[in-house]
Every structure is written in C-alpha cells, then in structure tokens.
Amino acid sequence: MSPSIPGSFYEHTHTVFGHHKSKIFQWIFSIDHKRVSILYLFSMLAFFLVAVGLALSMRLELFSPGQDIMSPQRYNQVFTMHGVIMIFLFIVPGIPAALGNFLLPLQIGARDVSFPKLNLLSWWLYMFGAILAVASLFVGDGFADTGWTFYAPYSIKTGTNVIWALTAAFILGLASILTGINFVTTIHRLRAPGMTFFKMPLFVWGLYSTAWIQILATPIVGVSLVMVIFERVFGVGFFDPTKGGDPVLFEHMFWIYSHPAVYLMILPAFGIASEIVPTFCRKPIFGYRSIAISSAMIAGVGYLVWGHHMFTSGISDMVKLIFSLLTFFVAIPTGVKFFDWIATMYKASIDFKAPMVWTVGTFVTFIIGGLTGLILGTIGVNVYFHDTYFVVAHFHYTMLGGVAFLMFAGFHYWLPKFTGRMYSEKHAIRAFYTVFVGFNLLWFPMFLAGAFGMPRRYFDYLPEFEIYHKLSGVGSWIFAIGIVYMLVTLYRGWRYGEPAGPNPWNATTLEWQIPSPPQLENFGEIPYVDFKPYEYKNGEPVHRMDLSVKEGQGHG
Numbered sequence: 001m002s003p004s005i006p007g008s009f010y011e012h013t014h015t016v017f018g019h020h021k022s023k024i025f026q027w028i029f030s031i032d033h034k035r036v037s038i039l040y041l042f043s044m045l046a047f048f049l050v051a052v053g054l055a056l057s058m059r060l061e062l063f064s065p066g067q068d069i070m071s072p073q074r075y076n077q078v079f080t081m082h083g084v085i086m087i088f089l090f091i092v093p094g095i096p097a098a099l100g101n102f103l104l105p106l107q108i109g110a111r112d113v114s115f116p117k118l119n120l121l122s123w124w125l126y127m128f129g130a131i132l133a134v135a136s137l138f139v140g141d142g143f144a145d146t147g148w149t150f151y152a153p154y155s156i157k158t159g160t161n162v163i164w165a166l167t168a169a170f171i172l173g174l175a176s177i178l179t180g181i182n183f184v185t186t187i188h189r190l191r192a193p194g195m196t197f198f199k200m201p202l203f204v205w206g207l208y209s210t211a212w213i214q215i216l217a218t219p220i221v222g223v224s225l226v227m228v229i230f231e232r233v234f235g236v237g238f239f240d241p242t243k244g245g246d247p248v249l250f251e252h253m254f255w256i257y258s259h260p261a262v263y264l265m266i267l268p269a270f271g272i273a274s275e276i277v278p279t280f281c282r283k284p285i286f287g288y289r290s291i292a293i294s295s296a297m298i299a300g301v302g303y304l305v306w307g308h309h310m311f312t313s314g315i316s317d318m319v320k321l322i323f324s325l326l327t328f329f330v331a332i333p334t335g336v337k338f339f340d341w342i343a344t345m346y347k348a349s350i351d352f353k354a355p356m357v358w359t360v361g362t363f364v365t366f367i368i369g370g371l372t373g374l375i376l377g378t379i380g381v382n383v384y385f386h387d388t389y390f391v392v393a394h395f396h397y398t399m400l401g402g403v404a405f406l407m408f409a410g411f412h413y414w415l416p417k418f419t420g421r422m423y424s425e426k427h428a429i430r431a432f433y434t435v436f437v438g439f440n441l442l443w444f445p446m447f448l449a450g451a452f453g454m455p456r457r458y459f460d461y462l463p464e465f466e467i468y469h470k471l472s473g474v475g476s477w478i479f480a481i482g483i484v485y486m487l488v489t490l491y492r493g494w495r496y497g498e499p500a501g502p503n504p505w506n507a508t509t510l511e512w513q514i515p516s517p518p519q520l521e522n523f524g525e526i527p528y529v530d531f532k533p534y535e536y537k538n539g540e541p542v543h544r545m546d547l548s549v550k551e552g553q554g555h556g
C-alpha cells in the first residue's frame with residue numbers, strides 16, 4: 001500500500017502490540033498519528049462514495065415526476081442514510097480526523113498526539129458505529145426513515161431500525177469527543193518550544209476551535225439520542241405528547257449540538273484556506289490574529305443560534321427575534337476571514353495551482369451558501385422557505401461547496417506531504433472545473449425550485465418542478481464524474497507521480513521542513529519556533545530549517 005520512499009513512516013511503525021509483523025495489523029493497530037489519519041481517510045472516502053451513490057439514486061428517482069425506481073418508503077430510507085453517512089461519517093470527522101490527525105503534530109513540531117492509543121481507539125469506535133448503522137439495513141424493516149435529524153415523535157413511532165442508527169450516532173459522537181480531547185491536550189502540551197498560541201499555523205487554530213465544540217456540544221446530542229432510545233425501549237415520556245412529553249424539547253436538544261456542529265465542520269476547512277492562500281500568494285497572511293480570533297468567536301457565538309432551525313416550531317416571537325439577530329452576528333467573524341483572505345490576495349502574484357484554484361472556487365460557492373444562510377436567518381422569509389429545496393440547496397452549498405471543497409483543496413495541497421509524490425496539475429485543474437460546473441448545475445436550480453415551493457424530503461412533485469429536477473439530475477452526473485476524475489488523479493499522483501521533495505510549494509509551516517513522507521516520530525530534533533508561521537520576504541520563505549530525521553533515529 002505504501003509508495004516506495006525509503007525511511008518513511010510507511011516502512012516503520014509501532015502498534016499497540018509493539019512491532020507487529022503482519023502488514024494488516026501494522027495498519028489497523030498502528031498508533032502512529034499518520035497511519036491513523038490514513039485509516040480515517042480511506043474509510044471516510046469509502047463511505048463518502050456510498051453516500052454519493054445513494055444521492056445519485058435519489059436524483060434518478062426525482063428525474064421525472066411519479067414513481068420511477070423506488071417506493072416512497074424506500075426513498076425515505078435512502079435520504080436518511082445519505083444524510084446520516086454524509087454528516088456523521090464524512091463531513092463531521094472528515095477534516096479533523098483525516099487531515100488534522102496527520103498534520104496537527106507536524107505543524108506544531110510534535111512527535112505524535114498526546115494520546116496515541118486513544119487516537120486509534122477513536123478510529124475503531126468510528127468503524128464500529130459505521131458498521132452498526134449499515135448492518136441495520138439487513139434487519140427487520142431496515143434502515144431508519146426519520147431523516148438524519150431523528151425528529152420525535154416520529155422517531156419514536158416508526159418501525160424501522162431507529163435504535164440502531166441512534167446507537168451508531170452515539171458511538172460516532174464518542175469517537176468525535178475523544179478526538180477533540182486528544183487535540184486540545186496535544187495543542188496545549190506538545191507545541192514546540194517557543195511556539196506561543198499566536199505563532200501556531202491557522203489550520204491548528206481551526207482544529208483547536210473545533211475540538212472545543214466536539215468536547216462541549218457532542219455530549220448534548222448524545223444525551224438526546226439516549227433519551228429517544230429510552231423512550232422507545234421503556235416508554236418513558238420525554239418527547240411523545242400523548243405521554244406528556246414535548247417534541248419541541250427534542251428539537252432544542254438536537255440543534256444545540258447540530259448547529260455548532262456546522263461550525264465544527266467549517267472551521268477546520270477555513271483553516272485549510274488560511275494555509276493555502278498565503279502559500280500561493282507568497283505573502284504573509286493579512287490579519288493573522290483576526291483570523292485566529294474569529295475562529296474562536298465563531299465557535300462561541302455558534303452555540304447561541306440553534307433556534308434558527310425552529311422558527312416554525314411554535315417558539316415565541318421574542319425568542320425568534322433573538323435567535324434571528326444572533327444568527328446575523330455569526331456573519332461578522334466569517335466576513336472578517338473573507339476580508340483577510342481577499343486582502344492577502346490583493347496585488348499578490350498568485351500562483352494558480354490546483355489547491356489555490358479549489359480554494360478560490362470554494363470562496364464563490366461558500367459565499368452563495370453563506371448569503372442564502374442570511375436569507376434563511378430572516379424570520380419572515382424562513383417561514384416561507386422552511387422545508388423547501390431552498391434549504392437543501394443552501395446546505396449543500398455550505399457543506400459540499402464549502403467544507404468538502406476545501407477538504408479537496410487540502411488533499412491536493414498535502415498530497416506531496418502524505419506520499420512524497422505530485423499529482424498531475426493538468427488533470428487536477430480539469431477535474432476541478434468538472435466538479436465546479438456539475439455542482440452549480442446540480443444545486444443552483446434547487447434554490448429556484450425551493451423558492452417556487454418545491455418541498456424537501458418528497459419523493460414526487462408537481463410537473464411544474466420537472467425542469468429544475470432535470471437540470472439537477474444532469475448536474476449530478478457531471479459532478480460525480482468530476483469527483484471520480486479527481487480521486488483518480490490523486491491516486492495516480494500517489495502511485496506514479498513525480499517525486500515532490502520536502503517543500504514543493506515553498507511553504508513556511510513546519511510540516512514542509514521535514515522529508516515527504518515524514519518518518520516515524522516526525523522530527524529528529526524538535527525545532528525551536530520563535531517566529532510567525534507565514535513569513536515571506538520578496539516571495540521567498542524567511543525561515544528554512546533542516547529538520548530531516550537523521551539516519552537511525554526516529555524508530556523508537
């Protein structure tokens with residue numbers, strides 16, 4: 001499985017059992033953060049492709065009015081499974097667990113995360129939860145049909161395997177909390193000497209803010225999922241109104257986690273943008289501190305806005321007003337970040353390589369997603385747009401066109417670090433344009449359909465909406481082709497690409513100062529870091545260190 005570059009962590013690892021001989025065990029029991037990250041990466045991508053497949057089947061069903069390829073009941077299960085996989089298995093763990101795990105210790109000059117075994121345990125929990133969820137397909141009435149939000153009281157009444165999906169989500173939540181604890185401890189304890197908080201790379205700031213959300217918000221959703229399980233199994237009346245429960249309570253508990261979770265997804269993605277922009281502009285990033293602090297601010301304010309998902313649930317007008325106002329506040333720190341990125345790009349001679357092209361493309365899609373979020377935050381408009389395709393388009397623009405796209409930008413940016421090899425620039429750019437065109441054709445018509453009244457989570461529709469679903473269907477194929485093209489390009493780069501050397505982009509952060517791929521335990525000598533992370537002078541990095549691991553070291 002490894003590219004044949006000698007001395008790298010692909011050759012030496014330690015496992016929970018010491019130096020295990022079997023290749024497979026060297027992977028699934030490895031406690032090197034880089035291997036754990038790759039385990040996450042591959043499992044996450046596999047689930048992503050499954051969920052894309054489910055999405056394409058939904059789009060096929062919706063291609064023409066009337067029943068085409070599946071029953072209404074099946075459609076409910078398919079969109080639930082699509083949502084559950086995309087959220088809990090792909091986009092929430094994605095950047096922290098797959099890219100963060102690899103890069104966090106490298107970027108702060110550490111040999112591993114604070115708790116390497118806990119790190120491996122997180123991955124095992126993740127796989128266990130995933131398998132549990134998928135297994136419920138084959139038992140009784142099959143996968144849950146509640147939607148990924150599991151709204152009560154329906155989730156208490158339906159005969160499908162809601163408990164399986166809930167237990168899976170609970171376990172996945174646990175995995176996410178453990179990763180968060182590990183990252184916070186690592187950032188506090190293992191930074192290289194001299195590296196103060198304001199000398200950390202901005203991706204680390206993104207991971208740090210996210211880790212706090214993982215720790216503080218995830219337990220709440222855990223509790224609410226357990227409450228649904230209790231209600232189903234023991235008949236306790238928490239949410240079922242016929243038993244004196246309150247379904248709106250479930251909505252509150254669910255969104256107190258799930259709104260901050262949106263920032264949990266986007267903050268590390270913004271961190272990726274903040275790495276890529278200065279590197280390809282060859283300039284120090286504009287407003288370093290404001291980017292760092294705005295991450296923490298978004299993470300903080302993000303807790304206070306969950307009610308914007310509940311404008312139609314019957315909460316009082318005053319509460320609606322407050323939630324609406326607070327929602328607009330989140331736009332301020334987000335705007336600050338965009339301003340800083342644009343200011344960095346201003347008058348720079350930008351090198352439009354694939355990571356940068358992906359990042360700039362994401363700015364376009366994320367701005368559309370973000371601005372439509374403000375539209376939805378406006379109470380009067382929300383009451384009209386609620387549960388229409390406008391919302392579906394909005395969250396795909398933010399999650400797919402924001403978080404996932406920046407993750408892809410990160411894949412291109414760090415591929416040389418992960419593998420020691422370079423992807424083909426020509427194919428990478430073409431793949432980007434295919435994805436970008438497909439994506440907009442897929443989702444933009446849905447803003448219109450939604451605005452004209454196409455409700456979401458419907459397997460059928462009135463003929464007047466057909467044109468939007470047709471465009472969207474064609475878009476979904478172009479999009480899927482683009483995604484496969486991109487993954488093939490990355491894979492080919494990894495297997496057959498030109499050797500990339502330690503620092504192909506002339507980047508400034510620590511991970512680029514060691515060989516690619518790095519060795520076990522990363523650094524021969526822990527560096528002393530008393531300078532800012534993005535320092536360029538006349539387009540050249542100011543600090544160059546030689547931190548290559550010396551022969552015979554680092555196999556501890």
Ligand code: HEM
Nearest residue numbers: 052055058079083086091147148392399400456457458476
């Ligand atoms: C190939 C790309 C994708 C396509 C074609 C697609 C398509 C769809 C469709 C047709 C729905 C049902 C909408 C409804 O009936 O309300 C849906 C729902 C959803 N999608 Fe996607 N999607 C894609 C990618 C993603 C990604 C990357 C994410 C998350 C990162 C995501 C998250 C969701 C969620 C959370 C729902 C809501 C499920 C629910 O209503 O319970 N999707 N998607």
Ligand SMILES: [Cu+2]
Nearest residue numbers: 259306308309
């Ligand atoms: Cu929200």
